[in-house]
Amino acid sequence: MTKLKVSGLDIHSIGAFETNANDPEKNIEVMKLSDTEHGIYKKLVLQNNHIIGAVCVGDVSDSFWYHQLMTEKTDIQAFRSNLLLGKAYSDVA
Numbered sequence: 001m002t003k004l005k006v007s008g009l010d011i012h013s014i015g016a017f018e019t020n021a022n023d024p025e026k027n028i029e030v031m032k033l034s035d036t037e038h039g040i041y042k043k044l045v046l047q048n049n050h051i052i053g054a055v056c057v058g059d060v061s062d063s064f065w066y067h068q069l070m071t072e073k074t075d076i077q078a079f080r081s082n083l084l085l086g087k088a089y090s091d092v093a
Contacts (some may be wrong), residue, residue: 009039012063015053015070016045028052033084042084049077062086 026047033042038058044066045053051070056063065087069076076083079090 009058010056010060012056012060013054014063014067015051017043017053017055031080031084044083046076046080049075049080051076 029046031042031044031046033040035041035058040059041055041057042059042062043055044051050073051066054063054066054070056066068074082089082091
Protein backbone atom coordinates (compact mmCIF):
# COMPACT_ATOMS: atom_id res chain seq x y z
CA MET A 1 0.00 0.00 0.00
CA THR A 2 1.26 3.46 -0.90
CA LYS A 3 0.04 6.47 1.07
CA LEU A 4 0.56 10.02 -0.17
CA LYS A 5 -0.60 13.46 0.86
CA VAL A 6 -0.64 15.96 -1.99
CA SER A 7 -1.54 19.53 -1.03
CA GLY A 8 -3.61 18.27 1.89
CA LEU A 9 -5.33 15.55 -0.17
CA ASP A 10 -4.89 11.95 1.01
CA ILE A 11 -4.21 9.35 -1.68
CA HIS A 12 -3.85 5.60 -1.10
CA SER A 13 -3.03 3.07 -3.81
CA ILE A 14 -3.04 -0.69 -3.44
CA GLY A 15 -2.03 -3.48 -5.81
CA ALA A 16 -2.78 -3.40 -9.54
CA PHE A 17 -4.77 -0.18 -9.87
CA GLU A 18 -3.65 0.99 -13.31
CA THR A 19 -6.20 -1.03 -15.30
CA ASN A 20 -8.43 1.46 -17.13
CA ALA A 21 -10.96 -0.80 -18.78
CA ASN A 22 -12.81 -4.01 -18.19
CA ASP A 23 -11.07 -7.07 -19.65
CA PRO A 24 -13.48 -9.99 -20.06
CA GLU A 25 -10.65 -12.33 -21.16
CA LYS A 26 -8.92 -11.99 -17.78
CA ASN A 27 -12.24 -11.54 -15.94
CA ILE A 28 -11.13 -8.08 -14.79
CA GLU A 29 -13.68 -5.46 -13.80
CA VAL A 30 -13.22 -1.84 -12.76
CA MET A 31 -15.59 -0.12 -10.34
CA LYS A 32 -15.41 3.66 -9.83
CA LEU A 33 -16.98 6.23 -7.55
CA SER A 34 -16.41 9.93 -8.19
CA ASP A 35 -17.83 12.71 -6.03
CA THR A 36 -16.17 15.93 -7.19
CA GLU A 37 -18.27 18.07 -4.86
CA HIS A 38 -16.71 16.34 -1.82
CA GLY A 39 -13.31 15.59 -3.39
CA ILE A 40 -13.73 11.81 -3.27
CA TYR A 41 -12.61 9.29 -5.86
CA LYS A 42 -12.45 5.52 -5.48
CA LYS A 43 -11.42 2.94 -8.04
CA LEU A 44 -11.46 -0.79 -7.39
CA VAL A 45 -10.00 -3.38 -9.74
CA LEU A 46 -11.57 -6.82 -9.38
CA GLN A 47 -10.68 -10.19 -10.80
CA ASN A 48 -12.96 -13.18 -10.23
CA ASN A 49 -14.78 -11.32 -7.41
CA HIS A 50 -11.54 -10.48 -5.60
CA ILE A 51 -9.92 -7.07 -5.20
CA ILE A 52 -6.57 -6.92 -6.98
CA GLY A 53 -6.11 -3.16 -6.79
CA ALA A 54 -7.56 0.06 -5.44
CA VAL A 55 -7.10 3.83 -5.43
CA CYS A 56 -8.73 6.07 -2.85
CA VAL A 57 -8.48 9.87 -3.07
CA GLY A 58 -9.88 12.23 -0.46
CA ASP A 59 -11.75 9.72 1.69
CA VAL A 60 -9.19 7.00 2.40
CA SER A 61 -10.95 5.60 5.47
CA ASP A 62 -11.77 2.29 3.75
CA SER A 63 -8.42 1.79 2.03
CA PHE A 64 -7.13 -0.38 4.89
CA TRP A 65 -10.27 -2.54 4.61
CA TYR A 66 -9.76 -2.85 0.83
CA HIS A 67 -6.15 -3.85 1.50
CA GLN A 68 -7.31 -6.49 4.00
CA LEU A 69 -9.86 -7.88 1.52
CA MET A 70 -7.14 -8.02 -1.13
CA THR A 71 -4.46 -9.69 1.02
CA GLU A 72 -6.95 -12.20 2.47
CA LYS A 73 -8.31 -12.89 -1.05
CA THR A 74 -11.87 -12.37 0.20
CA ASP A 75 -14.66 -13.13 -2.27
CA ILE A 76 -16.64 -9.87 -2.41
CA GLN A 77 -19.65 -11.21 -4.35
CA ALA A 78 -22.03 -11.05 -1.37
CA PHE A 79 -21.48 -7.30 -0.83
CA ARG A 80 -20.13 -6.06 -4.18
CA SER A 81 -23.09 -3.72 -4.80
CA ASN A 82 -22.04 -1.62 -1.77
CA LEU A 83 -18.30 -2.21 -1.97
CA LEU A 84 -17.46 1.33 -3.13
CA LEU A 85 -19.52 2.78 -0.27
CA GLY A 86 -17.22 1.10 2.26
CA LYS A 87 -17.25 -1.40 5.07
CA ALA A 88 -20.03 0.34 7.00
CA TYR A 89 -22.45 -0.24 4.11
CA SER A 90 -21.33 -3.72 3.10
CA ASP A 91 -22.81 -5.95 5.84
CA VAL A 92 -19.55 -7.72 6.66
CA ALA A 93 -18.05 -8.49 10.04
